[in-house]
Amino acid sequence: MFNNCSIMVLLNDGNENPVQLLEVDKTTQEAICSSFSDSAVPLLLGKQIVPFDGSYKPNEDEGLSICNFHLPEVITDAVRNPLGLQTFEYDKESEPDIRAIFIGERSESDNTEVFTVAFQRFHKEQYLSTKKFSLFYDKDTFILENRWGIGITDTIDCVFTQTELRFSSYFYARQIFDLSEYYRSATDTEVQSFSGLDLLSIADKDQFQSLADTWIRRKIAAINDSGVLKNNTAAKIKKLAQSCGLEITVENKKLIIPTDKKKLKEILGFLDEEVYKGAFTEETYITNSKRKVQ
Numbered sequence: 001m002f003n004n005c006s007i008m009v010l011l012n013d014g015n016e017n018p019v020q021l022l023e024v025d026k027t028t029q030e031a032i033c034s035s036f037s038d039s040a041v042p043l044l045l046g047k048q049i050v051p052f053d054g055s056y057k058p059n060e061d062e063g064l065s066i067c068n069f070h071l072p073e074v075i076t077d078a079v080r081n082p083l084g085l086q087t088f089e090y091d092k093e094s095e096p097d098i099r100a101i102f103i104g105e106r107s108e109s110d111n112t113e114v115f116t117v118a119f120q121r122f123h124k125e126q127y128l129s130t131k132k133f134s135l136f137y138d139k140d141t142f143i144l145e146n147r148w149g150i151g152i153t154d155t156i157d158c159v160f161t162q163t164e165l166r167f168s169s170y171f172y173a174r175q176i177f178d179l180s181e182y183y184r185s186a187t188d189t190e191v192q193s194f195s196g197l198d199l200l201s202i203a204d205k206d207q208f209q210s211l212a213d214t215w216i217r218r219k220i221a222a223i224n225d226s227g228v229l230k231n232n233t234a235a236k237i238k239k240l241a242q243s244c245g246l247e248i249t250v251e252n253k254k255l256i257i258p259t260d261k262k263k264l265k266e267i268l269g270f271l272d273e274e275v276y277k278g279a280f281t282e283e284t285y286i287t288n289s290k291r292k293v294q
Contacts, residue, residue, distance in 0.1 A: 001116065002037040004029070005103040006082035010075070010119075010176070012097045019078040020088040022101070032152060036103050036118045039156040043166045050291065054183025054218055055272075057289035058168060066182050069165035076115055079104035090148050098122040100176045101152055104160075117160045121175045126151040184221035185214065194220050199229050201254040211261055219268040228271055237271070244277045245284030246270055 007022040007029060024032070047063040050056060058064055078085055090096065104117030128134050128149035135142040158167035158176060167173035186194065191212045195205045202208050212220070223229060228237075234250045241248045248267060249256040258264050266286065269275050274287050 001040065002033045002103050002105060002118065005033050005105055007032055008078055008082060008085065008102055008104075009088050009098050009122075010100040010102060012099045015097060017086045019074045019085060021082055021085040022088050033103060035154045036120070036156055039154065040116075040118045040159045043156075043159050043168065044161060047168070049166065052170070052179075052182060053291075054170070054185075055222065055289060056291040057170075063166050063168050064170065064173075066165045066179070068163050069160065069182075071115065071117065071160050071165075075102070075104070075117060076106075076113075079106050079115055079117060092148070096127065096150075098126075098150070100157075114162055115160060116162075118156045119158050119160075119176050120153060120155065121157045121172050122150075123175075126153075184218065184225065186212070186217040186220040186224070190224065191217065191220060194224065197229060199234055199253075199255060200257055201251060202257045204259060207259060208257070211259075211264065216265065216268060219265075219272050222272045223268065226272070241267075241270055241275075244270065244275050245282075246275055 007024055009020050009022050011018050011020065043063050047058075047061055049063050049065045050058055052064040052066045056064070100119045100122050102117055102119045104115060107114045107116075128145075128147075128151060130146055130148050134145045134149075136145050137143075157169065157172040158165055160166075165173070165177070170179070173179060188209070191209055192205070194200070195202045195208050232240075234253050234255050237255060238248045238250045246266060248270075255267070257267065266275065269286050274290060275284065276287070277284055
């Protein structure tokens with residue numbers, strides 16, 4: 001896999017040529033291709049794959065999968081014809097803007113193109129800047145190298161195969177691709193509607209809106225989809241919360257939503273069934289991910 005593939009860079013949005021060719025010598029090319037190939041094997045063959053829904057954090061031996069993932073055409077075009085790409089060059093007058101390093105291969109099956117592409121997210125620590133002292137060890141001595149360069153690690157963060165994107169960390173994968181369309185997150189309108197529900201009492205709706213980060217928006221979307229606030233009274237929810245060791249205040253048949261962000265997240269987590277009491281210790285726990293037992 002990935003034999004003699006070209007090394008390419010994906011630049012951040014706004015670049016006229018978002019995919020460019022990274023010119024390397026043959027030895028470097030073979031080393032990077034071999035490293036990326038080895039790193040892709042666990043995601044393709046070794047790990048148990050779990051469908052991605054935005055709510056589950058995989059274990060070490062698990063990976064996440066998005067089926068029917070649309071790989072941007074600029075990437076498939078680049079894999080088809082890497083030699084037609086503009087070569088990536090360092091411009092000391094402007095900051096480099098690399099989002100990811102990737103390699104890929106194309107094949108055909110039943111007259112259909114099949115792409116396999118491995119991606120490594122790129123972060124600023126991988127730039128070898130002339131503004132820093134980059135010291136390289138040679139013959140018992142560290143030697144200063146003042147040329148600009150980049151570092152590429154021996155891991156990948158996601159791999160695309162056929163129509164599926166696989167990854168171990170949503171946090172890392174979303175630094176390469178916009179994955180927002182593949183999970184539910186409440187819009188501003190939904191957050192406003194949620195804050196106005198009859199079952200909830202929110203003293204400062206504007207403040208609630210300002211507290212609504214990505215995690216809170218995902219919880220609001222999940223709570224709305226589950227219907228838990230439509231199918232239960234405030235008294236029942238309070239009783240169930242108490243059984244888990246969580247205190248929720250009810251006044252005038254409404255759940256009092258706190259302004260403290262930590263307590264707010266505890267309540268939203270409970271409403272999305274992410275708070276539970278240990279069967280043996282009877283301690284109250286909050287989990288950061290969940291999925292149904294199959």
